[in-house]
Amino acid sequence: TVPRWFERDGFWRAPDAADLFARYTELALPVVSEGVRYVCTINEPNIAAMLAGGEDASNLVAYGLPNPDLQVADALLASHKRSREVLSQVDGLKSGWTVATQAFKAVDEPGAAEATREYGYVRDDWYSEMAAGDDFVGVQAYTQTFVGPEGPRPVAEGLETTLTGWEFWPPAAAEGIRSAWELSGHVPVMVTENGIATADDTRRIAYTQGALEGIHDTIEEGVEVLGYQHWSALDNYEWASGFRPTFGLIAWDRDTFERTPKASARWYGGVARANGLERSSAD
Template structure:
């Protein structure tokens, strides 16, 4: 068996806007309903997890997982500037308590892309008081985290958020069109992350960090591609990993790889296997992300906070996850401190500008009744989590392991 460390965290992840439903005070809800929007469809009720969280957490636990990464929604907690909802805070407190009731480690994300409408209208991350406002929000949320939550992700994928701010439309959030990031937004996100960590440090026992979308930039065999990997990749990936030095942990969110030629990104070959998001089926992405972040961050402990594929073929989900976990085990064997693995995602969810077509979930649900149906991959992953180990020999073919 390929054994993982004692106390390794095995779980799955979601984000509030993508599963809760009716997040009407968020900037994304507004964008979904804007005239001539690039968004494929509105989020609507999503998976109704705002009301069904107990069922979802109980199902996660029954499958064999021991942690759940979810986000709390700033737009619900502070629906208008300076106006805070005690009911929303209590809702998320109950979510945390439910995790603990089921023996599940809650891993809380404070900001998973969405922000309140008023924050967007008042300047977004370009506003001079953005970091102050995020610190105030963190302070407000602190009461529900104290004595309950060990791991807090401050900001989800700030590198993607900065690229979106510099891009033309919201479709890049799924397509990873990789526009040049808005460096003002990047600096504001880093300041906001550090201010949030200062607030969280008031509570003994809370460990905090941000999560980075590692993109496995790889050079082609053309002259100049190595130099372009650094030039292109550093502002979209590496800078954020370096900024994690001194944090309690850093989240790695890995899905695929990107080839870079001397002029920039190269179009993928037509003969490779791709997922429903158009990304290459590439299980080594997680291991490559871990190794890169570990090096750049000065050996900050790593947690895989997202990894998975969008596919309608659940056997390919199992094959991908098996390959990813074997790479993660290899990184651990080389001495890298990996705290845990959260599969993206627990539920089929709203994949931003692409709508509901890309299915990442271990669990599907009926769009009329919301009844949950775990997929075979959920049971497979749960058995791995319960064993805290993988079999020595993969069930996938050698060709699949090399893909």
């Protein structure tokens, strides 16, 4: 979201957008500089650029992503860089932006590889490339999408899907890490979002177990992984689809606001306290 006056005066297409964002960072600096080590300048700029193309948020899923507004993408990058200049005034403060990685994969058909590169670059890869020189790059990963010569394809019939309609794909985080690491020229990676929308908490545990195992593999491969942030602590209101997709480790009552930790919260807490993970028996 942006202030109404910002949208009225030209949005990210305004010539002074980067100047205004730098000023915003200056005003926020006294707050974020107190006991904070990592600062995200802009969350999911690739999604923001696609929304700026006129797409409704409810249609923003991995399958069938809209065309981004490239002018807005450039403005977001300029704003990100100006914001980092301001944040660099605080010794030791690390800054970067977070990318919604999509794990686009070409099917084995003529023309699919070229279509995947063309489709994925402006929606994903470019943003990781532009993170070169940053203190870190955030990866926000949930699923994978296959691309044919005609474009992205829906999830194949018979595969398990989540409440958002995405394929159940625990390796998404590891794949996003590897991609961001290579495209950025080995900028340290932080998993800033990863999780699953499901009403079956056993599948949440299975998904997160698989995701963490994959992340551990990337660390063993030599990738500098700074941390993992699970999405999300509580079931939340998803801007694209309301309250139906439950991502949380903790349920809550919308009338009383009572919070009820799920089994996945206790499992995840155990992993955090142990600072380690026991591999699943399948391995």
